[in-house]
Amino acid sequence: MQKTPDFFLSAAGEVRGDLAIPRACWMKARLRDDARDDHMLIQIEPPVIGQTYGLGGQNIVDLIISTRHQGSSLFPITEWPSYIYIARMLDGTIAKTLFFTKDQIEIIAWGMLFRTLEEAIAQTTSACKCDLFTQLEGNEGENYARSHLAEIKTDQINWKTLYKCPTTGKYWREYFPFPEAHGGGPPEFVQISAAQALDEFGVTEPSAKPD
Numbered sequence: 001m002q003k004t005p006d007f008f009l010s011a012a013g014e015v016r017g018d019l020a021i022p023r024a025c026w027m028k029a030r031l032r033d034d035a036r037d038d039h040m041l042i043q044i045e046p047p048v049i050g051q052t053y054g055l056g057g058q059n060i061v062d063l064i065i066s067t068r069h070q071g072s073s074l075f076p077i078t079e080w081p082s083y084i085y086i087a088r089m090l091d092g093t094i095a096k097t098l099f100f101t102k103d104q105i106e107i108i109a110w111g112m113l114f115r116t117l118e119e120a121i122a123q124t125t126s127a128c129k130c131d132l133f134t135q136l137e138g139n140e141g142e143n144y145a146r147s148h149l150a151e152i153k154t155d156q157i158n159w160k161t162l163y164k165c166p167t168t169g170k171y172w173r174e175y176f177p178f179p180e181a182h183g184g185g186p187p188e189f190v191q192i193s194a195a196q197a198l199d200e201f202g203v204t205e206p207s208a209k210p211d
Contacts, residue, residue, distance in 0.1 A: 007077065008120040009044065009065070011086060011111035018049045019086070019109050022120035030075060031064060031098050039066045040074045041095060053088065053108070060088055062095065064105055065113070068137070081112040081119070083137065110138060128167040134191040141189035145174060153201045162201045163189075171197040171204070 005024035012020040023044045031039040047059035064087040065074065072079055089095070091104040114120040122132060128148060129136075136144055145151075149163035149172055160175040173192045178185035197204050 005045075005117075006042075008114045008117050009042075009063075009084075009086070009111055010114065010120045010123050011109040012123050018052065019111070021046070022114075022117060022123075024117070025113070028062065029095070029098055031094065031100060033100055033102070036066070038074055039064055039100075041098075048088070048108075053106075063088060064094075064100070065111075068110065077113065081114050081123070081133065084111050084113060085109075086111045110140075128165065130165045130168040130170045130172075130191070136189040138186040141174065141187060145172070145189060150206070152197075152206055153203050155201060160200070162197055162203070164204075173197075173200070 003026070006027050007025050008022050009025050010020065010022045012022075023046060025042045025044050027040055028043055029041040030037070031041050033039065042063055042065060043061055044063055045061075047061045048063070050056065050059045053060070065084045066087070067074055068083040068085055069079075072082060074082070074084075085107050086109045087105040087107045089100075089104065090106055091100070094100045094104055112120075112123065114123065119132070123129070129144060145163055148165065148167075150166055152162040152164050152171075154161040158175075159179065160173055163172040163174065164170070165172070171192050171194060172189050173196075174187050174189050176185055177188050192200070194204055
């Protein structure tokens with residue numbers, strides 16, 4: 001591909017290793033399955049190492065991406081970063097039929113799409129992401145909270161925790177949007193104002209410890 005990339009992809013925060021590397025992406029086709037008609041077939045550079053998936057020396061140059069958030073779109077992309085599922089094709093005929101079943105693909109990671117390479121690199125390398133993102137999900141959010149945010153208070157009744165960024169002073173709420181799922185499902189982390197933090201948790205700073 002010689003033309004300017006349409007966007008950039010990274011799975012940093014969700015996975016380590018090869019898939020965390022920022023990749024240039026070019027849209028190739030719109031795909032559908034039995035439930036949706038808004039999947040996107042993309043070509044990527046650099047390719048994904050195929051050996052990880054039992055492909056020997058055959059690397060993966062095409063991927064299928066799908067939005068994770070209800071109401072989000074890839075045609076056109078309506079939010080940046082855009083949160084997506086990343087899948088590889090198990091059946092090459094998908095590129096011709098533009099249709100697939102769940103047995104013809106394998107979801108290999110969650111990821112995000114960025115407008116520029118610089119934004120994708122920042123996701124990979126930046127310690128503080130509070131000025132880049134206002135929402136993080138799953139492993140990405142848990143890793144960020146564990147490595148960068150300071151825990152202020154946990155509300156065990158309502159399954160939510162308040163965090164504060166030591167760099168920017170911004171507040172984050174961890175909660176479980178699907179409590180009916182096993183184990184509460186994956187957590188979500190969203191930025192909230194100081195007023196919201198005080199209203200929901202009754203504090204904005206850690207409780208003083210006795211001497």
